Amino acid sequence: MIDKKLKNRSNFFWIYAVIFAVFLIIFFFRSSFSNPKKIDQDTFFEILSKKKIEKIIVKHKELVQVYLKKEFLNENENINNYDKKKFIGQQNPLQYEFEIGDLQFFQRKFEEYKKKYKLNTVIDFKNQQEYTITKFFFDYGIFFVLLILFWIFLFKRISAAGSGPGGQIFNIGKSKAKLFDENDDVKITFKDVAGLEGAKEEVQEIVEFLKSPQRYTKLGGKIPKGALLIGPPGTGKTLLAKAVAGEAKVPFFSLSGSDFVEMFVGVGASRVRDLFEKAKEKSPCIIFIDEIDAIGRARGKSSIAGSNDERENTLNQLLTEMDGFGTNINVIVLAATNRSDILDKALLRPGRFDRTILVDPPELNERIEIFKVHLKKLVLSKNVNIGFLARQTPGFSGADIANVCNESALIAARKSRKKIKNQDFLDAIDRIIGGLEKKNKIIKPNEKKRIAYHEAGHAVISWLLEHASPLVKVTIIPRGRSLGSAWYLPEERQITTPEQMKDEICALLAGRSAEEIIFKSVSTGALNDLERVTKQAQSMVVIFGLNDRIGNISYYDSTGQDDFNFSKPYSEKTAQIIDEEISKIISEQYNRSKKILKNNEEKLVLLANRLLEKEVLFREDLKKIFGERPFSDEIDDMLKKTADNIT
Numbered sequence: 001m002i003d004k005k006l007k008n009r010s011n012f013f014w015i016y017a018v019i020f021a022v023f024l025i026i027f028f029f030r031s032s033f034s035n036p037k038k039i040d041q042d043t044f045f046e047i048l049s050k051k052k053i054e055k056i057i058v059k060h061k062e063l064v065q066v067y068l069k070k071e072f073l074n075e076n077e078n079i080n081n082y083d084k085k086k087f088i089g090q091q092n093p094l095q096y097e098f099e100i101g102d103l104q105f106f107q108r109k110f111e112e113y114k115k116k117y118k119l120n121t122v123i124d125f126k127n128q129q130e131y132t133i134t135k136f137f138f139d140y141g142i143f144f145v146l147l148i149l150f151w152i153f154l155f156k157r158i159s160a161a162g163s164g165p166g167g168q169i170f171n172i173g174k175s176k177a178k179l180f181d182e183n184d185d186v187k188i189t190f191k192d193v194a195g196l197e198g199a200k201e202e203v204q205e206i207v208e209f210l211k212s213p214q215r216y217t218k219l220g221g222k223i224p225k226g227a228l229l230i231g232p233p234g235t236g237k238t239l240l241a242k243a244v245a246g247e248a249k250v251p252f253f254s255l256s257g258s259d260f261v262e263m264f265v266g267v268g269a270s271r272v273r274d275l276f277e278k279a280k281e282k283s284p285c286i287i288f289i290d291e292i293d294a295i296g297r298a299r300g301k302s303s304i305a306g307s308n309d310e311r312e313n314t315l316n317q318l319l320t321e322m323d324g325f326g327t328n329i330n331v332i333v334l335a336a337t338n339r340s341d342i343l344d345k346a347l348l349r350p351g352r353f354d355r356t357i358l359v360d361p362p363e364l365n366e367r368i369e370i371f372k373v374h375l376k377k378l379v380l381s382k383n384v385n386i387g388f389l390a391r392q393t394p395g396f397s398g399a400d401i402a403n404v405c406n407e408s409a410l411i412a413a414r415k416s417r418k419k420i421k422n423q424d425f426l427d428a429i430d431r432i433i434g435g436l437e438k439k440n441k442i443i444k445p446n447e448k449k450r451i452a453y454h455e456a457g458h459a460v461i462s463w464l465l466e467h468a469s470p471l472v473k474v475t476i477i478p479r480g481r482s483l484g485s486a487w488y489l490p491e492e493r494q495i496t497t498p499e500q501m502k503d504e505i506c507a508l509l510a511g512r513s514a515e516e517i518i519f520k521s522v523s524t525g526a527l528n529d530l531e532r533v534t535k536q537a538q539s540m541v542v543i544f545g546l547n548d549r550i551g552n553i554s555y556y557d558s559t560g561q562d563d564f565n566f567s568k569p570y571s572e573k574t575a576q577i578i579d580e581e582i583s584k585i586i587s588e589q590y591n592r593s594k595k596i597l598k599n600n601e602e603k604l605v606l607l608a609n610r611l612l613e614k615e616v617l618f619r620e621d622l623k624k625i626f627g628e629r630p631f632s633d634e635i636d637d638m639l640k641k642t643a644d645n646i647t
Contacts, residue, residue, distance in 0.1 A: 036065065036097040041106070044098055048113050048121065055122035056110075061103045066096035178254050179282075188242045194373040195366030195398065196236055202357045203227065203244050206332055210248040210284050213330055224354035225322055226333035228292075230340040231359030234399030237336035240359065241288040244334065251285040253278065257294030260314050268295065268314030276321040276331075284330030292335040298344045315344060322352045361397050364390055364492055370398050374405040381419040389425050392472070394490050404428045430487070434479040441478040449612065450515060451476050454525055455484040456608040457514025458507060459617075460600055461593055462488060463626055467503035470629070475616040483525065498546045501536060506589040506596075508533045513593040514604060537585040538578075547581050550574075 039047075044066060047053060052072040057065045100106045110123060190200055209216060209223045216223065229237040245252030253275065260268040279287050295314045322333060335353065337343065347353060362370055367390040375386070393401060407428035412420040431437070443451070455474050462468040469488035476484040493500070512526040540546040543556040555569050568575060597604055603625050610625075611617055623629075 036095055039066075039096045039098050041098060041100065044096065045109070045113060047096075048110075048119065049117055051117060051119060053119075053121045055124065057124045057126055058100075058103065059126045061125075062099055062101075064098055064100055064106075066098075068095045179251060179278075188239065188246045190243050190247055192373070193236060193239055193243045194369035195362040196240060196359060197366065199229070199240060199357050199359050200243075202355060203240060204247075206334075206355075207244055207247045210250050210286070210330065210332065213284070223330065224332065225351065226335065226353040227355035227357055228340070228348070228353040229334065229336040229357050229359050231336075231338060232361060232397060233338050234397035235359045235361055236398045237359050238288070238290055239398070241286070241290075241334045241336065245286050245288075248284075248286070251282040253282075253285065253287045255289060257289055257291045257296065260295050261311070265310060266313070268310060269317035272314060272317040272321055279331045287331065287333045289333065289335045291337060292347075293337045293339045293342055296335075296337070296343045296347050298342055315347070319346055319352065361395055362401075367393060367396065367401060370401045371405070374402050378405060378409055379419050381421045384420065384422045384425065388422070389429075391489055392426070392429055394492055400432070404432060407431055430479065434482060434485055436479065438478040443478070443483065447483075448476065449608075450519060450523060451484045451525065452608045452611045453514045453518050453604070454511040454523075455486050456604055456611055457510040457512075457593070457597055458486040459607060459622060460514075460604050460626075461507045461510035461596060462486070463622055463629060464596060464600070465503045465507060467497075467500040468507040469504075471619060471622060473616060473618045474611065476611055477615050482528070498540065501540055501546070502585070502589055505533050505536050505585065506593045508536075509586070509590045510593045510597065513590060513597055514608075517594060517597055517601065518605075518608075533586055533589075534582070537582045540585060541578050541581045547585075549577055549581055 044064070047066070047068075052068055054067045054069045056067070059065065107123075113119065114121060190204075193200060206224065206227060213223055229240060231237055242252065242254075255275070260271050275287065279285050295311055295318065297311070297315075299312050299315065333353070340348075340356075348356070368386055371386050371389055375384075389404075393404065396404070404425065405428075408420050408424040411427050411431070412424045415424075417424070455476055459471050459474045462471050469490040472487045472489050474484075474486040479485060508529045509526075511529055512522050515522050515525075541550055543554055545552045545554050557569075570578070607617070607622070607625055610621065614621075
């Protein structure tokens, strides 16, 4: 309906524009009719001697206007057919004009010509103003009236469009928040939010505040003014906020922190005021500000003076509005960010955001619940194992899991299947983590052989070490930027011991160790492995205090202020010790991996040859070569139950 009205307004606008243009053309065209031809005095007296002039008018003693007789109009080249028709039966039109220097001399000469040629030409003098107000209005009034009406219409159109799409000139200070209420089709409750059990428990209390505030206020308690959702991208912060509004059944204002930002001074603060005014009218309600770090960044940390004044003004207005709420207003502000470390401290104090709710990536049981939600709409085969898929996706957020489910459906459809199989989910996980499979990539035989031994080295060490992640499959098919890869089923730990970290470093270095054992040289293929190894060893020494020489010291800054400190928090002597200990850890694990591979060189060669033959090997293939894994645990037991799904 709004689009139709805007369309009609646009049509009327063009009609008025065309009419205005037509009158403008007529005005200038009409003005051109009365433009006389310029001549000199000699030409005038020549025409005068031929008895063609009806009269002349001398204006202001210097300009002479010449009017011809009707019978001589055809001879005048300045008159077209339109002029002739127009002036039939009317006063003769102005034809010529010229300027004179001495009026007395001109007048004497004119009288001489009249006597000499017996002329009846009339001379008239006009020294007063040519146009009176009345005459000017009749000549040009219509044009100016149309011009004024046109601008009034244009002004009203811009004002009307200011409240709709595309017109923001007169409502630039208005809030851009989108309102969800009981009339909206978006209905989300806690049933639609899988996992996030801890976060749901905390926000459930906010729902109770909005549903029955008297339950808390009668005991003297105050309703919290705000809650801040903190977590990585895709973990469900926005979804959780919408579920709060759905459960409480109250109006829900949703907008982003960047919606307050504008190039004009004072607009951000004006939008904050307008937002809170609307919220008070809809009370009880919820205001949800997504990505609040866009305006909530800590003040006074910009290197350029005055570069963030407008953002700080917006933040100051937000702080004022939140602090100005009364206890009986029943408006709660929810905000979400994944960069809580850079937020202003005044924003996080009690009385503004009273609650800080952590929305972490889902754990194993929570991922199972999230998979169940997204699998409801999919056509699945019987061999799909949700528990195995949940273990295959450690660190995945809810958005990542939704992407896996969608990608698996696309892969199954690409293969013309009627149902989605377990392998389709595994392919989808590989696609998301590793990238697109590149089967047509040209690789030289000697390079392919080196890649096979590199990946086989990873597989052997991960199989033989106790704390290494269990292998799921290994492949030498290029995918994304990698030429080969080994897929593991990592154990989800809450704490990690030095032995576990060293086993992981050893498994990462096994690829380069296998290359050195077989080819007596190494290649650049271990770049990603070395990067991860260096970070792992560095964290053991510098962050977690797991080194004997450094001791129980951590140089980690959890406040996030280390970016502004350009000096190292330790001396040069300590820095040298850190470098030595990092190199020592890596060297020890590299020699350890070489020793293990040399003791199992025959099995390494057999595994690499089978990998060259099949390109993809699964856990069952390693069992045929190495036997059962010597370190069985609950993960291994789970894999035994679902091995048929993998193959």
